[in-house]
Amino acid sequence: MRRDNWPKRTYNPAMAESIQVSLGDRAYRIHVGRGLDGLSAAVPASASKVIVTDKNVGRLYAQKISHMLNARVLTVPAGEGSKSLGQLESVFAQLLAPRDLDRQSVIVALGGGVIGDLAGFAAATLFRGVRYIQLPTTLLAMVDSSVGGKTAINHETGKNLIGAFHQPQAVWCDIAFLETLPTREYVSGLAEVIKTGVLSGSAFLAKLEQSASAIVARNDEVVTRMIADCVRFKAAVVEQDETEATGRRAMLNFGHTLGHALENLYPDRWLHGEAVAIGMVAALRLSVARVALDAAVAERVTRLLHVLGLPTEIPPELEAQAATAVMLGDKKRDGGAVGFVLLKALGEPVIQSCTIDSALLHTLMGPRDERT
Numbered sequence: 001m002r003r004d005n006w007p008k009r010t011y012n013p014a015m016a017e018s019i020q021v022s023l024g025d026r027a028y029r030i031h032v033g034r035g036l037d038g039l040s041a042a043v044p045a046s047a048s049k050v051i052v053t054d055k056n057v058g059r060l061y062a063q064k065i066s067h068m069l070n071a072r073v074l075t076v077p078a079g080e081g082s083k084s085l086g087q088l089e090s091v092f093a094q095l096l097a098p099r100d101l102d103r104q105s106v107i108v109a110l111g112g113g114v115i116g117d118l119a120g121f122a123a124a125t126l127f128r129g130v131r132y133i134q135l136p137t138t139l140l141a142m143v144d145s146s147v148g149g150k151t152a153i154n155h156e157t158g159k160n161l162i163g164a165f166h167q168p169q170a171v172w173c174d175i176a177f178l179e180t181l182p183t184r185e186y187v188s189g190l191a192e193v194i195k196t197g198v199l200s201g202s203a204f205l206a207k208l209e210q211s212a213s214a215i216v217a218r219n220d221e222v223v224t225r226m227i228a229d230c231v232r233f234k235a236a237v238v239e240q241d242e243t244e245a246t247g248r249r250a251m252l253n254f255g256h257t258l259g260h261a262l263e264n265l266y267p268d269r270w271l272h273g274e275a276v277a278i279g280m281v282a283a284l285r286l287s288v289a290r291v292a293l294d295a296a297v298a299e300r301v302t303r304l305l306h307v308l309g310l311p312t313e314i315p316p317e318l319e320a321q322a323a324t325a326v327m328l329g330d331k332k333r334d335g336g337a338v339g340f341v342l343l344k345a346l347g348e349p350v351i352q353s354c355t356i357d358s359a360l361l362h363t364l365m366g367p368r369d370e371r372t
């Protein structure tokens with residue numbers, strides 16, 4: 001394999017990539033690179049447009065994008081709390097009150113995963129569905145949540161319980177947005193990148209290992225290639241299983257079962273990617289125990305998570321009982337069993353239904369649990 005798959009050079013605009021998501025009449029392109037060339041041409045001048053953004057992103061970028069698209073701006077508070085029925089009601093009020101929108105209008109989601117989910121769901125349901133464009137501004141949204149048309153808000157009984165599959169018209173991943181993204185948020189997004197590497201196979205993971213320092217330094221070309229590779233992988237999965245019907249798309253939940261449990265248990269302690277990183281280490285441990293994953297592979301992935309600055313440990317104070325309660329509350333539950341995405345080898349995920357019992361929790365929690 002070539003060592004230098006993601007060369008460190010001055011940014012070359014020709015590096016920009018455009019990836020097709022082939023979904024019949026719902027097909028669209030995802031642009032990855034620096035700048036938003038082609039964005040204004042992609043939105044019909046005659047359509048009325050509304051940018052939905054959050055306070056942080058809006059302060060930095062709303063004026064520029066609003067000017068570029070001749071769009072009005074609707075701002076919501078930053079954070080997961082905005083994925084609520086209350087906030088959705090307020091968004092609809094602000095969308096509808098000026099009476100300037102119709103079925104030809106376009107909603108522009110400018111922000112991270114929270115905005116993509118909220119604005120996407122509003123677009124899915126406004127007038128029974130209007131077009132929307134994703135301008136993801138976090139690494140997590142660029143590599144994961146903006147691809148594939150999942151939109152949702154949370155309910156007090158669980159995350160993402162109210163939503164719709166609604167594919168965007170186009171996605172622009174402008175890496176210039178990442179310049180203002182706080183380090184912790186950027187690193188959190190890297191967890192989904194590593195997840196993609198694990199699911200995709202050894203070659204992808206090797207690229208990540210070889211480029212680790214350039215990734216941390218946010219080198220333009222390396223980051224562009226890395227995002228494009230993740231988008232290509234996810235687009236292919238979504239093309240095979242758009243609505244998570246065959247199990248193929250469910251593979252993307254690798255590390256998410258325990259990750260979601262940790263997020264639910266301790267809502268303010270971890271960012272999504274951090275919880276998923278811990279969940280991946282647990283899933284790797286379970287994979288070694290249940291589906292004979294080579295322990296050296298588990299070790300290799302754990303090391304990469306660590307090198308890129310992600311947490312890998314389940315904290316000792318995490319109580320097995322509480323984890324059980326939350327895991328059984330997961331919407332994918334099936335009797336007393338939970339469908340875990342495990343790994344037979346790099347690039348070979350399998351879904352295994354695991355009964356939640358003390359042996360399973362013991363393996364998930366890792367060796368430190370033996371002390372308690």
Ligand code: ADP
Pocket residue numbers: 054055056057060078079080111112113114115137138140141177178179180181182185272
């Ligand atoms: P995620 O994309 O991880 O699901 P959010 O949508 O909640 O998460 O975004 C994470 C945080 O980062 C929010 O506080 C948001 O306002 C902020 N943010 C998003 N994009 C940028 C950016 N490009 N620069 C600075 N802050 C940003």
Ligand code: ZN
Pocket residue numbers: 144192256272276
């Ligand atoms: Zn995720």
